[in-house]
Amino acid sequence: MSTADAVDREVAWLTSYGDGLPALLTANGGQWQTVQAYMPRTPGRRGSNIYVLRRSIREERFANVRRMPTYEFLLRLVWPLSSGSGNSEADQRAFDAAVDDVLTRIGGFPGDKSHGGRFRSVAESPRWIDVRFADPAITVPSEVEFHAEITYSADDIEITG
Template structure:
């Protein structure tokens, strides 16, 4: 594994689904709330689609011993959610976004006693043990019939390497 593919590995975890593990699906093709779940932000995001993009905000290489080092990634999940509703309600899309964020948080939390995201990392959201969700003000998106947005940030520790 290389730190260069960390964003892709995390997007694969978020896209993955196994009904036996009790973690929620995130992609609509598997019964989840997001039409798009992918690594990196495209030049032109889809219109009127529920979208989740995995980005890396920071990469740190920490020396853990004389000849050992570990990459630490600060991931940002950027969520874009249409502000429209078939009923015309402004509350419905806000509640739907909150529900989707809850599912993402479950997925980030991972399996009981396994915080490696299926062996993709040494640990995720454990050092520091926090996940932050920041919502933008919904008023402009609702007024302009555009999108609601939020970001979710958390750290992932990669496997240690010699170097």
């Protein structure tokens, strides 16, 4: 494990399924067509997409020879306006339900906040997960979709050195 593969490790957790937590990918019964590491050059349109990015890395040194990287993850969520009846409210409710599934998966299992051993802990320090929704009055007319961003932190395994 290294700081370079943290985003891929988080994507592996978010795309896991069959473990009792909500599956996110539509291929596994979830509501999201794509959960991928990093932002593509040309993001897909008219699809439900999650792009996993790393906003920052902070290394805390302690005991003179040990250090622990902490990441701030940023999930960019894109949800299409897809109601055939043009009912934006129904699409926003569906988006809220899909975001709730993401939050449940980020929260993980009671007693295990390591995302299956991929990190030391996730979404615990600092003790918050932040979800910010973009104003649909801006995103719907221009892009025919809803946007949100989720940020949270993950502490990595300690490094000696």
